[in-house]
Amino acid sequence: MNIPMLDLSDQYKKLKNEIIESLDEVMSSSQFILGGNVKKIESDIAVFSNVNNGIGVANGSDAIHIALQAAGVKEGDEVITTAFTFFATGGAIVRAGANPKYVDIDPITFNIDPNKIEEVITDKTKAIIPVHLYGQMADMEAIKAIADKYNLIVIEDAAQAIGAKQNGKRVGELGTAATYSFFPTKNLGAYGDAGMIVTDNDDLAEEARVIRVHGSKPKYYHHVLGYNSRLDEMQAAILNVKFPHLEDWSNMRRKHAKTYTQLLNEKLSHIIQTPIVKEGNHHVFHQYTLRVPKRDELQAYLKEQGISTMVYYPMPLHIQPVFKELGYKDGDLPETEKAAKEAISLPMYPELPVEHQEYIVDKIMEFYL
Template sequence: MKVPMLDLSEQYASLKSEVLEALDGVMSSSRFILGDNVKKLEADIAKYSNVSHGIGCANGSDAIHIALQAAGIGAGDEVITTPFTFFATGGAIVRAGATPVYADIDPVSFNLDPEEIEKHITDKTKAIIPVHLYGQMADMVRIREIANKHNLIVIEDGAQAIGAKQGEYSVGQLGDAATYSFFPTKNLGAYGDAGMVVTKNDDIAEKSRVIRVHGSKPKYYHHVLGYNSRLDELQAAVLNVKFPHLDSWSELRRKHADYYTSLLNEKVSEFVKTPVKVEGYHHVFHQYTILTERRDELQSYLNENGVATMIYYPLPLHLQPVFESLGYKKGDFPKAEKAANEALSLPMFPELKEEQQQYVVEKIAEFFARK
């Protein structure tokens, strides 16, 4: 059996007529940039996030940069974030002119540990970027308390967590702003790059809208240095077709996660640690990520047997060569480094079949039995 990490073909087949109709509508309108499809998507995603503004942009990486710039973060500022995340989080901080300062993670949720944040706050600290990794929110209630205490901005990186909640709070509700990625592999994915800033802050929203169009307002009059990061109508049209299905897709992901967990705990609990759904949180399982000390060997064995897996992320940001000048070294963040050495994401998408999951777990159990 072949089990892909992600298969979008079945999803497309079910939506094909709607998608083609939506794309034809854009082509017929000849309005390709910041038109009605973008406006609708911005309004719908903002409402879904329980905030008042959505600002579509070219991708999730730009969304973080735009949010930081709109919040006034720049040269000389420090921004605390997790080292266990995709490069875009740290890269956006540097692109904004600020310095990333890393803090270790909670090994249960893989997210930034609030108790580690205060250890790294200095008089230069201006913001915190918690990353809601794999589809589960960081402890935003506690992070908001810390931010209020120290007068810090909070930008939530929600690239993997649209629809996730902590109690009653959605991604974006407790932060000054949040960012989404609509990369094709995300829970809500476009057919190319796309992203969005969501915020309840009128000033951040207005500045974000200006920044994404070269910093111009009105057109051809530039008061700030922005850049070209607009969400195009074609991608917005696709996302508008997909958005009504997001919650049902997320529920399927949660169902698949529960099935994986029951199978793995039954067969290989002594070798594999399954992901934890923290009590009171709504996890949307962008990824289903296990921990095992023999991660690399297991990945090779699964690949030999037709099971695709991914390692997110093998080298934490504080050890990336591009950040060498920050002075971090191996051992500085042991929990993040342990996760980077042991985390392995299994196939996860709404259309995943039980027999595919059974095969994946069968091969995992076979690996540990033979080795």
């Protein structure tokens, strides 16, 4: 077999006519920037997130950066986050002029450990960025309690977790704002870069709208230093076609995750750790990620068998060369560093055939047994 991590071809075949029609409407209208398609997807995603505002931007990285700036984070501030995440999280903090303060993760969920947050809070701390990794929300109730105690901003990095919930609350409801990525591989993906900020804070939302258009309001009158970071009409049109299917796709991912877990735990529960969903969490399984011994050897073996896998993420942010001036070293975040050596993600997408899952699990068992 040849099993990819992600195959978008079946999804496109089913939506092809709608997508082509929607793109033709955009091109015929000659309205390419911040038009009706952007307004619609902004409104729909805001409603979906149970908040008042959606602000479409160029990508998920900009969404974090702009949300921080719009919330008042500035040079010299400190922002607490996890080092077990994609580079954009830490990069956005630095681009906003602040310094990242990395804390360790909960080994069960791979998400930031709220019990580690208070010990790094200083008088320079302005915000916390929890990352809802792999599709499961961090412990937002505990994080919000800490933020309220110290009057801190909370920006949820939900690039991998659109639609995730915790005790009935969706991403975006418990933080000051949340940010989404619509990179093509995401649960709701465009056909290029795209992102969004969602928030109930009207002042933050308005500031973000100004920042995304070079800081101008009205046009050609610039009161803040902004950026050219707009969700364009063509990507918004594609998202508008795909968005009504998001919940079904998420349910299919959850079904595939259940299948993986049942098959793997039948024979390998004493060797590997399958994903654990914390009580009260609604996991949307952007990735299905295992903890395994001999991770690199397993990945090489599965590649030989035609199975694609990914390691998210092999080098945590606190020891990335670009952040060496922050002074972190190996051993500072032991759970994070352990996860970076053990985590491996298996193929996961809504149309994943069960036969592929069975083959993948058979080959994993061959490796270990």
